[in-house]
Amino acid sequence: MKRFVFSLFCSVILFGINVFPVTAEGISLNGTWTLDFWEQKRTPVVSPEQMQGIEYETIQASVPGNVELDLLSAGLVADPEIGSNVYLLRPFEGYQWRYSRSFVSPEYSRDDEVFLCFGGIDCYAEIYLNGSHIGSSANMLIEHEYDVTDALLPPGGENRLEVYIRSSVMEGRKNIPPVISFNFAQVESVYSRRAPHTYGWDIMPRLVSAGLWRDVTLDVRTPVHIVDAHWYTVAADAERKTASLYLDYTVTLPVKYQDGMMTAEFTVSRDGVDKVRSTQTITSHSARVIFNLKDVDLWWPRGYGDPALYDARVRILDVNGNEIDSDSRKIGLRTVSLDMTGTNSEEAPGRFCFIVNGEKIYVHGSNWTPMDAFHSRDAAHLEKAFAIARDLNCNMLRCWGGNVYEDHAFFDLCDANGIMVWQDFAMGCTLYPQDPDFQKAIAQEVRSVAVKLRSHPSLVLWAGNNENDQTLTLGTLRPFRMDPNDDIVSRVTIPSVLYEVDPTRPYLPSSPYWSEELVSTSYSTDNIPEDHLWGPRGYYKDPFYTEAKCIFVSEIGYHGMPNRESLEKMFPPESVYPWSDVKSRTWNEDWLTKSVRIFKEWGYTPDRNNLMINQVRLLFGEVPTDLDDFIFASQSVQAEAMKFFIEKFRGHKFEPNTGMLWWNIRDGWPLISDAIVDWYNSPKMAYWFIRNAQTDVCALMNDAVDGSYPLVVVNDTRKAADGNVTVTDVNSGEVVFKGEYHVPANGKTVVASIPERDGQGIFKISYTGMDGSPQENHYLYGKAPYDLNEYRRLLKKTRMFNVK
Incomplete structure (x- = not known):
């Protein structure tokens, strides 16, 4: 949004005070601040007057930033990314922090308004300007702005x-929590509106941080300015290339401007060609304009068409035609719905399918998890992390509910690349408070996030939380269960706000969602349409996976070791190997920390590392003691498992399966985990397997049915696909099938049934893709356990992967 911002008063140079850059968002206050810190007492310091008699230390701070990174820069703590050093930050959970700096007032007129804007404050804060209290914060996850017009000194x-x-920890402990249900984090988290993972999760360390973690700006606004411009599509016809586009816009409108002195101008264009150009006299502070568009290009998910974007602009003009304010953004013309039922059974088959522009979409994508435990660094990771999703041809990313909300930059990338976004609200794995104060806080958060992000075409779903329903029905409260449909937060508070501000986008109360019908009939995951398939995490072809009844999987994953180079970065040299004491057979401390052990006080917690041991043993019959062999074995198991999960569902496209979002793109910390790319952006073997399994047109092989392997070609495009496919037994070189395939648009074809083979081996599947380009895939046949060396030899012989 464009604002009237001015160069700083020229006397700045004379006074020798820092000059801050002016951007489209305002005057930046980022950079070097002063940071004071002290141990928080029973009565916290919340004002300058209370600083009298407080003993504190002072260092420099970077904004955006996190206090721990400033402590690290000052040499006061060891690098928390290495070994078990993260535990050294625990005492700082009980500290207070004061950020301070000076700045010069910009030039502004008597009628202008000046706002101080924080992209992210972590978390409980009081803000003072020139000694005056201008506002409070109690939510890390949303933007905050404060009118400082009266508190600001005159220009210069x-x-x-x-x-x-x-x-945040001490504030959270002031409240008695609800009935304590399963939660990775500690119960002090449930009242605090901050990223749940920061209290500790199985994919992230406990780092209950503090800081100004996104931009801080000063924004000068004219008396009449645009508050919001919301563009949304209510109807679209792909065949006729028509769309009905709505614009709801809001402006500030002082009484003296309400006699038609202002005009709103609207334009929608693409590649320099206008589809809309019109004006409207402003008589109200809020209005709706409807545009019925012809000969337009719709926005499509990746593979299904071009993610066409239009330049949409609103300008406010005075009586002389001079621009007072403007709002410019990219929009996409598309409709979206979620065709779903509350239950799924053989007698009454269920549904869970995304529909865009009237077309059923098969989803192949991943979960988007925290980019960094220190969220001030998120933006630095975005480009590389997103490149992974794009290269793996993900057409959907689920922004997981234990995270922060991503900024516009992430959604802009998804818009431009046709990657749909499933957005959880930031709650997970527990029962949250039901009291009016908490409902009010959530309503404020939902309104803030939804209004900010709702114009992005890539955003296709709001979900109330991650696994709260499942926690109440299947968690540690068993055999006593609670009905999640009585949860007022996910069933009333959130949908009520969305009904007001974003009624055209579907809402899912929880993931997985336990509907009233499901709870009243079965309390069984066998009857849930959408599920998270974690279970015992045993052999990846156990009945838990092969006989799963769900239609859509929104979480599923498998452990895999990072590469050796990454281990040598995250561990002190003495901890890399051996990973366990030979005599006691116990994992060393640093490996436990990286597994993730949230609290050092938990002691010996080998379970997550033992997952890898067990999974390697199940596939290969033994566990190598050599580190490099163990890494290869672990990555192989993960790769074959992830490939199997994806292809099992794709092989049953729309009969009945409609999609899978695997876990997960990338680690947000140096870890041993389910991610397919580690913290250092080093891909594991699963990366390359998934890359082959997620092409728009993909030839794959499913496990044998009635003595034959189905050779399937799936087509996740809106055009029919034709090509050639050859299947070769890698060991013997025998061609077991060679032929042509034809797959209708958005369809699936069983090209051949290949007789089941005795023994073990690998089939190499070579085929031509949509554009005639050569593509490759493979299938591991036979029954486990496999000989690790033989598997390595055959995989190397495919010449598909860089196997050492």
Whole structure:
């Protein structure tokens, strides 16, 4: 959104005060601040007056930033990414922090308004400007802005800004939690509106941080300015190339401007060609404009068509035609719905399918998890992390509910690349408070996030939370269960806000969602349409996976070791190998920390590392003691498992399966985990297997049925696909099938049934893709256990992967 921002008063140079850059978002206050810190007492410091008598330390801070990174820069803590050093940060959970700096007032007129804007404050904070309290914060996850017009000194004056941040842990412990249900994090997290993972999760360390973790700006706004411009599509016809586009816009409109003195101008264009150009006299602070468009290109998910984007602009003009304010953004013309039922059974088959522009979409994608435990660094990881999703041809990313909300930059990338976004609200794996104060906090959060992101065409679903329903029905409360449909937060608070601000986008109360019908009839995951398939994490072809009844999988994963180079970066040299004491057969401390052990006080917690041991043994019959062999074995198991999961579902496209979102793109910390790319952006073997299994047109082989392997070609495009396919036994070189395939648009074809073979081996599947380009895939046949060396030899012989 364009604002009237001005160059700083020229006397800045004379006073020798920092000059801040002016951007489209306002005057940046990022950069070097002063950071004071002290142990929080029973009565926290919340104002400058209370600083009298407080003993504190002072260092420099970077904004955006996290306090731990400033402590690291100052040499006060060891690098928390290495070994078990992360536990050394625990005492700072009980500290307070004061960020402060000076800045010069910009040029502004008497009628202008000036706002201080924080992209992210972590978390409980009081903000003072020139000694005046201008506002409070109690939510890390949303943007905050404060009107500082009256507190700001006249142009050229030097202002002092202070932000007092209290301990999130101590604040969270002031409340008696709800009935304690299963939760990775500690119960102090449930009242605190911050990323749930920060209290500790099985994919992230406990790092209950503090800081100003996104941009801080000063924004000068004219008396009449645009508050919001929401573009959304209510109807679209792909064949006729028509769309009905709505614009709801809101402006500030002082009374003296309400006599038709202002005009709103609207344009929608693509590649320099206008589809809309019209004006409207402004008589109200809020209005709706409807455009019925012809000969337009719709926005499509990846593979299903071009993710066409239009340049949409709203301008406010005065009586002389001069621009007062404007809002420009990219929009996409598309409709989206979620065709779903509350249950699924043989007698009454269920549904869970995304429909875009009237077309059923088969989903192949992943879960988008925290980019970093220190979220001030998120933006630095975005480009590389997103490149992974794009290269793996994901057409959907699920923004997991234990995370922060991604900023516009992430959604802009998804818009431009046709990657749909499933957005959880930031709650997970527990029962959250039901009291009015918490409902009010959630309503504020949902409104803030939805209004900010709702114009992005890539955003196709809001979900109330991650696994809260499942926790109440299957968690540690068994055999006593709670009905999640009585949860007022996910069933009333969130949908009520979305009904007001974003009614055209589907809403799922929880993932997985336990409907009233499901709870009243079965309490069984056998009857749930959408599920998270974790279970015992045993052999990846156990009945838990092969006989799963769900239609759509939104979480599924398998452990895999990072590469050796990554282990040598995350561990002290003495901890890399051996990973366990030979005599006691116990994992060493650093391997436990990286597994993830949230609290050192938990002691010996080998379970997640033992998953790898067990999974390697199940596939290969033994566990190598050589580190490089163990890494290869572990990565092989993960790769074959992930490939199997994806292809099992794709091989049954729409009969009945409609998609899979595997876990997960990339680690947000140096870990041993389910991610397919580690913290250092080093891909595991699963990366390459998944890359082959997620092409738009893909030839794959499923496990034998009635003595034959089905050779299937799936087509996740809106055009028919034709090509050639050859299947070769890698060991003997025998061609077991060679022929042509034809697959209708958005369809699936069983090209051949190949007789089941005795013994073990690998089939190499060579085929031509949609554009005639050569493509490759493979299938591991036979029954486990396999000989590790023989598997390595055959995989190397395929010449599909860089196998050493």
